[in-house]
Each structure stands twice: as C-alpha cells, then as structure tokens.
Amino acid sequence: MILWSNNIVSIYALKKSFWRFWAGLALYFVKFSNALTASPENKYLDTKKINVEKEMQVKFNFYFVEELNRGAFQFEQRAVKLKRKYWWQNLKVHKTRMTNFWILFLVSKLRMRSVMKVFGPFL
DSSP: OHHHHHHHHHHHHHHHHHHHHHHHHHHHHHHHHHHHSOOHHHHHHHHHHHHHHHHHHHHHHHHHHHHHHHHHHHHHHHHHHHHHHHHHHHHHHHHHHHHHHHHHHHHHHHHHHHHHHHHGGGO
8 A cells, every 4th residue: 555655656756747847848948949039129128128127226216215314304303302302301300309409408407507506505
C-alpha cells in the first residue's frame, strides 16, 4: 500500500515537472522571438515608457515631501502653542508656590518673635 501511494506521488511529480519544462521552454521561445523581431520603434516606446514611469515616481516623491513639510509645519505650530500654554501654567504654579513659601516664612518669623517676647528671658 505504501509503495502504491509513493508511485502515485512520483507520477504526479513527473507530470508536474514535465509541464513546467514545456511551459518554460515555450516562454523562452516567445521571449527569444520577440528579441529577434524587436524594432527600433518598440525600443523607443519602451524607453519612453520607462521615462514616463520615472517622471511619475519623481512627481509622487515630490508630492510626498510636500505632505511631510505640511505635517511638520502643523506639528511646529502645535508645539509652539503647547509651549506657551505650559509656560504660563508653570509660571502660575511657581508664583503660587513662592507666595505660599513667603507666607509660611513670615508667619513663622512672627511666631518666633512672639515666642521670643514671652519666653525670651527663660531661653
């Protein structure tokens, strides 16, 4: 039973390789015959087609760079707005902290003076 299934697999592989060989050979002859019958007009058209494709690629690259520049400009504008916003916010927080520090400092100084007046001679 195993031999029979191996024979079927090998026959299938032979058929597959046989058709690949003939298909490859046919493609080779088609390419070879096209190369023999190629005219200067066909070469000109091929060159023109390649040049048009290159030009389209350059235009696409230019458009892509323009889009990147637009995106970068918008990013810079948003960054400047955020920088200003957070600068003001940071300034307000800093001002609040410094005010609280000075209030606590002055209160502690006043308490110390009152403590010194009362307990000064005993300290």
